[in-house]
Amino acid sequence: IAEEKAGSLIECGGVVTVISPDLTDGLRDQVDRGALRWLSRPYGPGDVRGYRLVISATDSAEVNERVYRDAEAEGIMVNVVDVPPLCRYIVPSIVRQGDLCIAISTGGKSPALAKKIRGQLEGAFGPEYAELLDLLGAYRPRMKAAYPDETETRARLWTSLVDSDLLDLLRAGRAEEARDRVESCISHSSD
Numbered sequence: 626i627a628e629e630k631a632g633s634l635i636e637c638g639g640v641v642t643v644i645s646p647d648l649t650d651g652l653r654d655q656v657d658r659g660a661l662r663w664l665s666r667p668y669g670p671g672d673v674r675g676y677r678l679v680i681s682a683t684d685s686a687e688v689n690e691r692v693y694r695d696a697e698a699e700g701i702m703v704n705v706v707d708v709p710p711l712c713r714y715i716v717p718s719i720v721r722q723g724d725l726c727i728a729i730s731t732g733g734k735s736p737a738l739a740k741k742i743r744g745q746l747e748g749a750f751g752p753e754y755a756e757l758l759d760l761l762g763a764y765r766p767r768m769k770a771a772y773p774d775e776t777e778t779r780a781r782l783w784t785s786l787v788d789s790d791l792l793d794l795l796r797a798g799r800a801e802e803a804r805d806r807v808e809s810c811i812s813h814s815s816d
Contacts, residue, residue: 626706627682628652633719634678635660642676644668645683668692673701680716682706709733718743723755724762753795757803760795761786764807771811786810 628651631641641661643652648663655661664672668688673679673695679702681692693711696703705711709732717728718739727746729739761783772779786807794803 627680630680630682630706630716631655631661633716639678644672670695673699673703676701679703680706681711707736720746720750722750722752723758725750725754725758751796753792756795756800757791760791760800760803760807764811768811782810 627643627645628649631643631652632655634641635655641655642664643656643661644664644666646665646667648656652661652663656663668681668683668691673692679692679696681689681703683689683692689705689708689711693703693705697713702713703711704714704716709715712733715730715733717730718736720727720729720743727750729742729746731739768779768782772782789806791803791806794800794806
C-alpha cells in the first residue's frame with residue numbers, strides 16, 4: 626500500500642519521504658532513482674513536522690495512532706490507510722490512461738470495493754482511450770478556430786467524433802486512419 630501511495634504522489638510531482646526500517650523492492654527502486662527520500666528507521670516523535678501531507682500505511686495500530694496524533698497537533702493533513710476515523714482526507718482509487726484520470730471513492734467505507742471497481746474500469750478503459758484523448762486534444766485548438774462562435778456546432782462535432790468508431794480504429798492499431806477521420810470531420814464541416 627505504501628508503494629502505491631508513494632508512487633501516486635511522485636507521479637503527481639510530489640516530493641516524498643518514506644520513514645520505515647525497510648522497504649519493498651518497488652520503493653527501493655524509487656529511492657535508487659532519486660524519486661523519493663528514505664529515512665531507514667522507525668517513526669519517531671516530531672517526524673511529521675515540516676510536511677504538508679502525511680500518509681501512515683503501517684501494519685501497527687499504535688504507530689498509526691501516533692502518526693495521526695502528531696499530524697493533528699501540527700495541523701497537517703493526515704490519512705491513516707484503511708482507518709477512516711484517522712483520516713482528514715480520503716484518497717480515491719485512480720484509473721489512469723495517459724491524461725484520462727478516473728477517480729473511484731467509497732468515502733472510506735470500503736477500499737476493497739473501490740479496488741474491485743478500479744480493476745473493472747482498468748479492463749474497460751485501455752490505452753486506446755489515452756490515444757483518443759491525445760488525438761482529440763491535438764485537434765481542439767483547430768476546432769475552436771474553425772468554429773469560434775459556434776459552441777453548439779463544436780459540441781455536435783465532438784459528440785459525433787466521440788460516438789464514432791475512433792476507439793475501434795485505435796484498438797486495431799489504425800491511428801493514421803483515426804487521424805484522417807478527425808481531420809475529415811473538421812474540414813468537411815467547416816466548408
